[in-house]
Amino acid sequence: AQSVTQLDSQVPVFEEAPVELRCNYSSSVSVYLFWYVQYPNQGLQLLLKYLSGSTLVKGINGFEAEFNKSQTSFHLRKPSVHISDTAEYFCAVSDVVGSNDYKLSFGAGTTVTVRA
């Protein structure tokens, strides 16, 4: 079974500063990788995803993530955050091999709080 570890449960950051959210997964097979964001009282919204190809993936709202196969990581970054980026962020993984690619495994989430 997949396991996904988000190394930081809480990340406070000042406005216009950079932020990095770390995500590591355990899998011996090829994977699809996702980052979702959840704003208060809303559903999870897809920020970006890696399916294949370039290991640097750009998403919405200025976010990007880099897939590192040797380190089994998929860290999320933004060079300059806004107050509106305050939210909870989830990393998710699914196996490519077999027919279970719909089954997402999620990390526990990282709460980002942006302060002025």
Added chain:
Amino acid sequence: NAGVMQNPRHLVRRRGQEARLRCSPMKGHSHVYWYRQLPEEGLKFMVYLQKENIIDESGMPKERFSAEFPKEGPSILRIQQVVRGDSAAYFCASSPAVRGDTQYFGPGTRLTVL
């Protein structure tokens, strides 16, 4: 195009009662997934359904939990005889016909069992 709708958003039940959670997928989506998030944990897959079919229920507890996605109407996650350990956020997601595509999530139903 409206997003995935879930209702109710908050549900309070006493131990032993039944809980019914509803999910309306995005228009044109025929694949529905249910996930559960226990406190301080990530979302965990429960079940995958297509219209009138349960495709994968490997994440569902063996007893008291059931799910359906009828030909007409929303998908329903039903929990019978709820216990305190069922208190969690339950999220529904949907995707278009192509399997493995992006899943679009609803806002979740927060179930509290007293």
